[in-house]
Each structure stands twice: as structure tokens, then as C-alpha cells.
Amino acid sequence: MNKKLQAVFDQAKLENRAALIGYMPAGFPNLEFSKRIIAAMVDGGVDIVEVGFPYSDPVMDGAVIQQAAEIALQNKTSLQDVFEVVNSVDVPALVMTYWNPIERAGVANFVAGLAKSGGVGVITPDLTIEESAEWISATKENEIGRVYVVAPSSSDERLPKVVDACSGFVYAASLMGVTGARTAVSGAAQQLVERVRKHTNLPVAVGLGVSTREQAAQVAQYADGVIVGSAFIKLVLEAADEKDALERVKVLASELAQGVRGK
Amino acid sequence: MERTEILGHFGQFGGRFVPEALIAALEELEAAHVAAKLDPDFQNELAELHRTYTGRPSIITEAKRFAQHAGNATILLKREDLNHTGSHKINNVLGQALLTKRMGKKRIIAETGAGQHGVASATAAALLGLECVVYMGEEDTKRQALNVARMKLLGASVVPVTTGSRTLKDAINEAMRDWVTNVESTHYLLGTVAGPHPFPTMVRDFHRIIGVEAREQVLNLMGRLPDAVLACVGGGSNAIGIFHPFIDDVGVRLIGLEAGGSGVETGKHAATIVGGSPGVLHGTRSYVLQDENGQTVESHSISAGLDYPGVGPEHAYLHEIGRAEYRAITDDQAMHAFALLSKTEGIIPAIETAHALAGALQVGNELGSEAILLINLSGRGDKDVKTAANYFGIPL
Numbered sequence: 001m002n003k004k005l006q007a008v009f010d011q012a013k014l015e016n017r018a019a020l021i022g023y024m025p026a027g028f029p030n031l032e033f034s035k036r037i038i039a040a041m042v043d044g045g046v047d048i049v050e051v052g053f054p055y056s057d058p059v060m061d062g063a064v065i066q067q068a069a070e071i072a073l074q075n076k077t078s079l080q081d082v083f084e085v086v087n088s089v090d091v092p093a094l095v096m097t098y099w100n101p102i103e104r105a106g107v108a109n110f111v112a113g114l115a116k117s118g119g120v121g122v123i124t125p126d127l128t129i130e131e132s133a134e135w136i137s138a139t140k141e142n143e144i145g146r147v148y149v150v151a152p153s154s155s156d157e158r159l160p161k162v163v164d165a166c167s168g169f170v171y172a173a174s175l176m177g178v179t180g181a182r183t184a185v186s187g188a189a190q191q192l193v194e195r196v197r198k199h200t201n202l203p204v205a206v207g208l209g210v211s212t213r214e215q216a217a218q219v220a221q222y223a224d225g226v227i228v229g230s231a232f233i234k235l236v237l238e239a240a241d242e243k244d245a246l247e248r249v250k251v252l253a254s255e256l257a258q259g260v261r262g263k
Numbered sequence: 264m265e266r267t268e269i270l271g272h273f274g275q276f277g278g279r280f281v282p283e284a285l286i287a288a289l290e291e292l293e294a295a296h297v298a299a300k301l302d303p304d305f306q307n308e309l310a311e312l313h314r315t316y317t318g319r320p321s322i323i324t325e326a327k328r329f330a331q332h333a334g335n336a337t338i339l340l341k342r343e344d345l346n347h348t349g350s351h352k353i354n355n356v357l358g359q360a361l362l363t364k365r366m367g368k369k370r371i372i373a374e375t376g377a378g379q380h381g382v383a384s385a386t387a388a389a390l391l392g393l394e395c396v397v398y399m400g401e402e403d404t405k406r407q408a409l410n411v412a413r414m415k416l417l418g419a420s421v422v423p424v425t426t427g428s429r430t431l432k433d434a435i436n437e438a439m440r441d442w443v444t445n446v447e448s449t450h451y452l453l454g455t456v457a458g459p460h461p462f463p464t465m466v467r468d469f470h471r472i473i474g475v476e477a478r479e480q481v482l483n484l485m486g487r488l489p490d491a492v493l494a495c496v497g498g499g500s501n502a503i504g505i506f507h508p509f510i511d512d513v514g515v516r517l518i519g520l521e522a523g524g525s526g527v528e529t530g531k532h533a534a535t536i537v538g539g540s541p542g543v544l545h546g547t548r549s550y551v552l553q554d555e556n557g558q559t560v561e562s563h564s565i566s567a568g569l570d571y572p573g574v575g576p577e578h579a580y581l582h583e584i585g586r587a588e589y590r591a592i593t594d595d596q597a598m599h600a601f602a603l604l605s606k607t608e609g610i611i612p613a614i615e616t617a618h619a620l621a622g623a624l625q626v627g628n629e630l631g632s633e634a635i636l637l638i639n640l641s642g643r644g645d646k647d648v649k650t651a652a653n654y655f656g657i658p659l
Contacts, residue, residue: 056559057432057544059439060282066426078556099280100543104557126280126546130270151284153446162283176284177444 002120002145004092005168008047009203009224018220018260020045021205022253023096023229025052026085027077028068029236033245035088037236040246042091044253048225049089050123053082053097060098060125062180064230067237079105083117094121094147094168102135111138121145121168129165136165147171150196152188160199169203169225170196174210180230182209190222216259226260228252271460273580279459281546285439288446293461295362300468305365309358313472316390317346317353320476323484324640328607329620333627336634339489340610341477341505343641350613350642351473351501352383352454358469360387363450370394370449374438376403376431376497377568377615378410379642380454385419387452395419398437400430403567410646428561431571435545455498456575459546463575470504477637478508485635491516491626494639495618496589497533497569499578501641506587516588519578520622522564523591533562534591535574536582549576565594565650568615568642596621598654601644613642614650 012019022041028034038049054072058065079101086093095114102110102124114122121144127135129148139146145168150159153176163170174189175182186209193204205225210216216226232249239245271277271293279289299305313319322345326338343351363371371393375381381397388395397414401423404411414421427433435458442451456463456470474492481489492509494502496519506517524532532538535550542551544559552560552572564570581587592600601617603624604610612620616639623638630636644651652659 055557056427057436059436059545060443062440070427073558100551100553100559101557103543103548104553104555125282126543128279128281128283128286131278131280131548149283151282151286153284153287155287155290158286173282173284176446178440 002143002168005048005120005145008092009169012047012224017262018223019047019205019225020216020257020260021048021050021225021227022046022232023050023052023227024232025054025065025068025072026082027054027072027075029071030075031077031081031084033242035085036246037249038085038089040250041232041253042089044250045257046253047091049091049093050096050227050229051082051085051089051093053095053101055098055101058098060178062178062230064233064237065179068233079113083113086114086119087117092120093118094123094145095119096123096125099124099127107134107138111142111144114144115142119144121147123147123149123171125149129162132165149173150192152176152192159195163196163199166200166202169205170200171227172196172204172206172223174206174208177208179208181211181234185209185215185219189219193223213255213259216256217262220260220262226256228256271464273577274583276548276576276579277460277463278548279546280543280548281459282443284443285446289459289461291366292362295366296461296465299362299365305361309361312357317357319472321345323477323480326604326608329604330627332603333624334630335632336627336630336636337485338623338627339481339635339637340640341473341637343473343501343639344612344616344643348383348386349645350379350383351470351504352380353386354472354504355454355466355469355500356380356383356387356452359450359452360391360393363393363452364391366450368448368450370445371452372396372398372438372441372449373452373454374398374431374434375454376434376570377566378403378407378414378646379568381421382410382413382417384452385414385417388419389417396441397421398424398434398441400428400434401425402429403431406567406650407646432559455500456503456577457498457545457547457549457573463547463577466500467503467507467577470500471507473501473504473639474506474508477505481635481637488512488515489635489637490630491518491634492637493518493520493619493622493626495520495569495615495641496574496578497522497571497615498573499575501639503575503577505639506581510586517581517586518622518626519587519589520592520618521589522566522569522618523593524563526593527591531563532591533564533570533572535572536578536589537591541579544573547576549579550574565597565654566614566618568613569618590622592618592621598651600624601651602655610640611644612640613644614647616641
């Protein structure tokens with residue numbers, strides 16, 4: 001378990017609230033500006049940042065994150081760029097990435113580079129526990145948190161095995177589907193969080209479909225973390241200019257920060 | 264020969280790299296496939312469909328005039344082009360459609376490049392009363408407009424995919440997104456031997472019938488096994504289907520012909536094993552066309568059905584252990600063989616298949632007149648008439 005990550009969840013618990021986790025791909029809309037957007041998210045109250053490694057075939061992502069990834073890839077965003085963004089973040093930062101970029105970099109090389117840039121963990125949405133042997137041993141050595149995603153369809157037999165492979169926190173996918181804002185958070189989320197808690201003391205964070213203060217407040221009632229991604233990206237895509245983008249992102253972050261405090 | 268096939272792995276290749284949300288469905292599918300393999304009722308139902316609907320067994324044609332250009336070797340064509348819907352794809356599609364019914368699902372989704380797998384899926388859906396949605400790259404819907412119309416006539420919905428390179432790879436991404444969302448009601452009828460376990464094994468099992476029939480046919484016809492078996496390789500389903508029953512016949516060379524596009528050295532190709540490197544794409548570890556950051560690189564081929572930057576994991580394994588060999592055939596070499604077969608034998612092959620025929624010209628000349636070559640004639644060229652007319656400057 002990574003100590004910096006644990007400290008954030010401990011502090012949130014002391015304050016009787018959930019942690020707010022914000023996602024933004026590195027290199028979107030360009031390398032320098034992605035750092036400033038993340039800084040605005042943190043300014044507004046985001047506690048933990050997921051830095052996305054843009055990937056050419058994001059099968060778990062909806063239209064908004066796909067579009068951001070395409071822009072980041074047009075900018076030729078590299079592994080070093082991702083680490084540079086991680087290094088620039090003032091709060092604990094994880095990388096969220098599909099598996100192939102890690103495999104291409106080499107597992108040991110990737111983990112060493114992330115540790116050096118101050119990263120606290122990695123969310124791996126398409127890495128199954130069956131394929132994780134090398135990953136688990138490399139991350140253990142470097143105190144890098146392993147965050148796997150569990151889904152409403154995870155069986156009772158399988159769920160404890162996936163949870164057991166996690167360190168840092170558990171990512172509970174609120175619904176069966178891809179990333180992107182939804183008008184309501186699926187009722188399956190709470191049930192899934194309760195099932196996960198039977199098997200672990202690790203914090204459980206809920207993602208997929210959360211975009212508003214009201215939804216954040218609702219999820220914060222039963223989860224330790226609320227994850228928001230597409231809603232931030234959409235604001236950047238729609239903004240008139242950079243100043244407008246930074247303002248809107250900060251406003252949404254502060255609204256969501258109120259939400260996770262039950263306000 | 265010792266071969267490992269544990270938990271969907273072929274040596275270091277294969278496996279499952281998918282969102283957790285899909286694991287339950289993959290486990291359900293694996294169980295259904297294993298049960299069906301052992302169930303005589305299922306096997307009988309599939310065999311009867313193949314006999315009365317597909318038109319199996321497919322025949323062997325000796326290509327004597329074509330052979331004059333291939334070192335006078337004996338050239339035997341396994342005529343999968345004569346199957347209903349015009350290619351080998353129907354073998355897998357009928358098998359998976361029957362499994363879909365067994366699992367109690369009522370909707371199938373499929374990806375398609377050239378349109379052959381989409382047409383076959385739409386056909387099976389019509390036959391068995393299933394709803395069918397086909398994802399097809401927008402670029403491919405233009406290249407293969409005739410097949411789009413065929414799918415619609417068969418009652419399927421065709422969704423043009425406008426993300427990424429707008430070809431097969433992006434159609435697979437979109438199909439996987441649909442599957443994650445609708446997995447309770449929907450079976451993803453994947454069209455090749457790629458993807459997460461159990462697809463590479465299951466799709467191979469449904470195509471093995473090609474090699475099983477051909478092996479016996481060649482033995483009856485020639486009194487011995489062929490010296491080499493050749494097939495084109497995109498994802499690799501027709502190749503693995505004809506190769507697999509020959510794997511233990513160590514004297515039989517297995518030769519896969521990949522799409523070399525403008526030439527592997529130009530970077531504009533789809534020869535994943537010849538010009539790619541090990542990596543993970545679409546749920547499986549295999550060879551991938553990728554850059555230094557692990558991003559998939561766009562593939563290029565005149566043949567929509569081979570235009571894919573990945574390849575089935577069992578091919579990666581057969582390559583690694585040296586049991587099969589893989590070569591790249593350029594667009595020009597394929598089109599030369601396309602024209603040659605048409606003019607010497609009166610058979611217009613699919614452009615995909617023409618890559619295997621170009622390989623036969625090479626290997627026949629290497630081995631000479633004593634050699635027997637078995638070529639999987641995986642599909643017919645009706646769908647490619649427009650592309651070929653453009654290539655050869657025939658006005659339409």
C-alpha cells in the first residue's frame with residue numbers, strides 16, 4: 001500500500017467524506033496545458049489525480065475520452081510525457097493505462113519510471129489477474145499501488161480474487177458499459193461496493209457515469225472515493241479558450257468537492 | 264510435438280486482456296463451447312447444417328494450368344469459396360450462432376472488414392432468428408458497398424465506425440464497447456482467431472473442418488500428404504483452420520501469407536508477424552503492428568479482409584516455435600496471382616485469397632514439379648470486382 005495514497009483516504013475518512021478523484025489524459029489538449037488543467041482540478045478540490053496514458057484502442061472508453069485520446073495521440077504523447085505530467089501534480093497521482101503501453105515499455109522499466117516521477121499507483125482496466133504475475137511482483141517492490149476495476153458482473157467467486165490483487169484502492173465500475181457521463185448513477189454501484197467491502201479494508205472508489213455534484217454526493221454516501229473523468233474533458237472540449245477551460249474545470253471540481261462532502 | 268494450450272495460452276501468447284465486466288461472459292462462452300464440443304446433439308446439428316446449408320464437404324480442385332506458373336508443382340485448391348456466402352467464414356458463424364441460442368441470447372454483434380464475416384453473420388442470424396448488428400469501419404463500407412447492401416438485405420443493421428483508422432481494428436473496438444454494455448443479452452460473434460480466450464480456440468475449432476476434410480481428400484487423391492499447406496493470414500482464421508489438423512504431420516510445411524501492402528520495408532503493410540512485434544491488442548497477446556509507445560500502427564493492404572494490425576495468438580506461437588512460416592505478399596504480387604488464377608482456371612478468388620496463391624507461385628517454383636501444394640481457396644472474388652477493375656484499369 002502506498003502511504004501517500006492511504007493518507008488521502010484516511011484524511012477524507014476523518015472528515016467523514018469521500019475522496020474526489022479526477023481523470024485527465026496527459027497531452028490533452030497539449031502537454032503543457034494538460035498540466036495546467038490538472039492544477040486547476042486540484043485547485044478546485046480534487047484529492048487524487050488519475051493521469052491517463054492515451055491509447056490508440058481504448059475499448060473501455062466512450063466518445064468523450066476517445067476524442068481526448070485521439071487529440072493527445074496527434075500530439076505524439078509519449079511515456080516520458082505521461083511521467084512528466086505525473087511529476088507536475090501536487091497531490092497523489094496515479095496513471096490510468098491500457099496494458100499494451102506498459103508491456104511495450106517493459107514492466108520493470110515502467111514501474112521504475114513511475115516511482116521516480118513520484119507516481120503512487122496504476123489503474124489497469126484491461127489487465128486481468130490471470131495475466132498479472134510480473135506486474136504484481138514489480139509493483140510490490142516499488143510500493144506502487146495496483147488498482148483493478150471490478151464490475152457488477154464480477155461473480156462472487158471471482159470478486160475476492162480481484163480485490164485481493166488490489167493495493168491502494170479498488171475501482172468499482174458503477175455499471176456495465178464504457179466511460180462517459182450518465183443522467184443517473186446506476187443502482188448497481190452501491191450493491192457492488194457492499195460486495196467488495198466483505199472482502200477488503202481497502203478504500204473503494206466508484207467510477208463510470210459520475211458528472212455532477214448531486215451524483216457525487218449520492219455516491220459519497222456509500223463509497224470512499226468518487227471518480228470523475230469525462231465531465232472534466234467535456235468542459236475542455238467545449239471551452240472557448242484556455243482561460244475559459246481552466247475556470248470551468250476549477251468550478252466543476254469545487255462543485256464535486258462539495259458533493260463528496262455531502263453538500 | 265508438445266504444444267501448450269493451458270487457460271487459453273499458446274506459449275507466451277493468447278490469454279485474456281479485457282475489462283473485468285467481460286470476464287463473466289467469456290467464462291460463460293468458454294463453458295458453452297466446451298460443453299458443445301462434447302455434446303453429440305450439438306455436433307450433429309452443426310454437421311447437418313454444414314451438409315444441407317453450407318454445402319460441405321467443400322471440394323478439391325487441381326489447378327493444372329495455374330501450376331504451369333508454379334514450377335509445375337501439383338496445386339490443389341480447397342474450395343471454401345464455394346461455401347454458402349462465398350467464403351470459409353460461414354463455418355465459424357454457424358457454430359457460434361448455435362452456441363448463442365444455447366446460451367439463451369437473442370442478439371449477435373459482429374465486426375467486419377471485407378464484409379465476408381458480416382455477411383456470414385447476417386446470414387446465420389436470419390437462419391436462426393437472431394437480431395444482428397454489424398460494426399464496419401466507414402472506410403470499409405465504401406470499399407465494400409456491395410457487402411453492406413447484402414447485410415442489409417439479410418435483415419442486419421450495419422453501423423459505420425468513424426473513429427481511428429475507420430477500418431477493421433476500429434470496428435472491433437466499437438463491437439467490444441457494445442458488448443461491454445449489452446453483454447447480458449448479446450453474444451459477440453468474433454470473426455477471427457484473435458481476441459480474448461476462448462475466441463482463438465473456439466473459432467479455430469469451428470474452422471478445423473477445412474483441414475480435416477482436406478487432409479483426407481489429399482490422401483485419397485494423391486496417396487500421400489502434401490509437401491506444404493498455404494493460406495492467407497489476416498487475423499488468421501482460414502489459415503489456422505487448414506493448418507491445425509496438419510500440425511502433427513511434421514513433414515508438411517505450413518506457410519502463412521500475410522499482406523505486404525506496398526512492401527514491408529515501406530511501413531505500409533499489414534504483415535503483422537513478418538513486420539510486427541509481440542504485444543497486446545483486442546484482448547490477446549500476439550504480434551502487433553505498434554510504435555515505440557505501444558500504440559497500434561495503422562495497417563495497409565489492398566485487401567480489406569487482411570487489413571488488420573494484429574494476428575491470432577496461435578499463429579504467433581506456431582511462428583515462435585518454428586512450426587509454421589510466414590511471408591509477406593505485396594499488393595502487386597497478390598493482384599498478379601488474382602489475375603492469373605482467373606485467366607488460367609476460371610476461378611476469380613477473393614483478393615485476400617490471392618495472397619495465398621501468390622505464395623503458391625513462389626513455393627511451387629522453389630520446390631519444383633514433384634511437390635504437392637494444398638492451398639486454402641478461402642473466398643471468392645465477387646465482392647472484389649470493383650477493386651480489381653480499378654487496379655487493372657477496366658472501365659466500369
